Amino acid sequence: MxxxxxxxxxxxxxxxxxxxxxxxxxxxxxxxxxxxxxxxxxxxxxxxxxxxxxxxxxxxxxxxxxxxxxxxxxxxxxxxxxxxxxxxxxxxxxxxxxxxxxxxxxxxxxxxxxxxxxxxxxxxxxxxxxxxxxxxxxxxxxxxxxxxxxxxxxxxxxxxxxxxxxxxxxxxxxxxxxxxVDATYEAPHVINRDDLLDYYRIPRERRYILSVSTIEPRKNVVGLLDAFRLLKQSSQEYDDVLLILIGPMGWGNHELTRHIKDYPYKDQIFFPGYVALADMPSFYRHASCFAYLSFYEGFGIPILEAMKSSCPVVCSNASSMPEVIGDCGELVTPSEPCEAAEALRRILDRTSYADDLRTRGLKRSLTFxxxxxxxxxxxxxxx
The missing domain is CATH 3.40.50.2000 (Glycogen Phosphorylase B;)
Known part of the structure; x- marks a missing residue:
């Protein structure tokens, strides 16, 4: 092989x-x-x-x-x-x-x-x-x-x-x-939230939206930043929300660099880079929501990892991603950040809805x- x-x-x-x-x-x-x-x-x-x-x-x-x-x-x-x-x-x-x-x-x-x-x-x-x-x-x-x-x-x-x-x-x-998904997610050792965030120098008292991917144009990080900006601008209720983007830097990120330069909430975005596999279930488990606005995926393993970790998901309605999430998360058009912002608001505002997505997502993940x-x-x- x-x-x-x-x-x-x-x-x-x-x-x-x-x-x-x-x-x-x-x-x-x-x-x-x-x-x-x-x-x-x-x-x-x-x-x-x-x-x-x-x-x-x-x-x-x-x-x-x-x-x-x-x-x-x-x-x-x-x-x-x-x-x-x-x-x-x-x-x-x-x-x-x-x-x-x-x-x-x-x-x-x-x-x-x-x-x-x-x-x-x-x-x-x-x-x-x-x-x-x-x-x-x-x-x-x-x-x-x-x-x-x-x-x-x-x-x-x-x-x-x-x-x-x-x-x-x-x-x-x-x-x-x-x-x-990797066996690490089957019976994970969940790290204490404060210890995890302290280790990666992320403010422990803040809620966070998580995204996981190689940082490159196809993953539509710029679109996610636009959705995050719309969320923050919509209400002071989201002043405490951070965006954590885990993954190595890929290629062709000139547009992203320019976008961040004048971005109004750049102090509330964290790029930890490559994170050890053993820490990933904890990042998913403690997140308020997982967001994945990629333009195209062959499968979308991070979506499945989030579901397996009982994390509510907002992902693109393109290519394979609807096959993975089914009806257990929010599907949005990747080129329309306003749709993603609305989906994020629904999850952040409605605890019962978020908990329902956690339960249904975990159940569906067991089929993969x-x-x-x-x-x-x-x-x-x-x-």
Whole structure:
């Protein structure tokens, strides 16, 4: 299985791959080998996990290096990363029975009985303006290879529809398998609210709205700031409310930087950056509301994390997000901050309504589990 992404911090796709590998590694009928670029990892727990599994390094030969130089000169000028070569990948996977590409090594094995690939979204096709060129090129090449895989796994019905519409894959070969949440959320150790906020230097006496994502244009942080401004301006009742935006800084945040420069409530916005996974359930649990106004998601794991943590949710009515939230939260148009401000007011003003959303959201979250995801995945491997 492709495990290239384990080299990055535990967000997004990294968490997906980790949780799938964790369960597959414990299945007695699965002889698992992971594919890595090297043994460099951003997080020690991921290094320890990867080293507990059988692994194979995608080796680079002198011929590969020559091909890279030629391709960079002819095709790939300006790319910030080396995209994989088919010859490299096929050398590494030529003896497997089943090959599963989870992101980076997007070439099928010519000898495997079955080739499977996971597609998380089509955002580089639909919102190319929100991506770096390297990612756009990588995803375009991956999309061209989808027809060579036996099964394409989409993480939501929305993603499945997009794959069928924008690639040449037959609909019967695209299967939807929803995701789950990390085991950290199953029986979390909830940190005392004051201790948590003191540690991250956030005023402990204030209510807060939480948002969790990589800080980049597609996540519509500017739209969330506009909704927060409208909320604050609507009544002095919200003077105590803060906005906490958890997640690493991504790329292309020039507009956000300009927006914050003259923002009237910038002293009431906190960017803690990357937060340890063990602390995340506590941030959700103590929040008055979770807000997620992304323009497009392949699934929307933070929405599910909030539901699992009994936190009421306001999220976009776009792409996959309605599939996750169902009727257990507030759905709003991401380009209309006034809708989000109204939804936030309803939750902040009506304790009984917020409590109802907490209860219904938690109940719905129980239908999304990694065990079910991997059970379905194993059915596809063995079919």
């Amino acid at each position: 492709d495990a290239f992404v384990l080299r990055f911090p535990r967000t997004g796709i990294v968490n997906v791959v980790f949780n799938i590998l964790d369960r597959l590694s414990r299945d007695p009928g699965c002889d698992l080998t992971i594919l890595l670029q090297d043994y460099q990892f951003a997080r020690p727990e991921l290094a320890q996990f990867a080293q507990s599994l059988k692994s194979k390094i995608v080796e680079e030969t002198s011929l590969d290096r020559k091909i890279y130089r030629l391709r960079r000169f002819a095709m790939d000028r300006g790319l910030t990363a080396k995209l994989p070569l088919s010859c490299q990948i096929r050398r590494a996977i030529d003896r497997c029975d089943i090959y599963h590409c989870t992101d980076w090594y997007y070439f099928p094995s010519r000898k495997a009985h079955k080739n499977v690939i996971t597609v998380y979204d089509m955002t580089t096709r639909l919102f190319a303006q929100h991506h770096e060129r390297t990612n756009i090129v990588k995803e375009a090449r991956k999309a061209r290879n989808l027809r060579d895989f036996d099964k394409v796994i989409a993480i939501s019905e929305s993603t499945r529809r997009d794959v069928i519409e924008y690639t040449n894959v037959k609909p019967e070969n695209v299967v939807t398998i929803p995701l789950g 589990t990694w065990d079910r995801c991997v059970e379905r995945l194993l059915e596809i491997y063995r079919a």
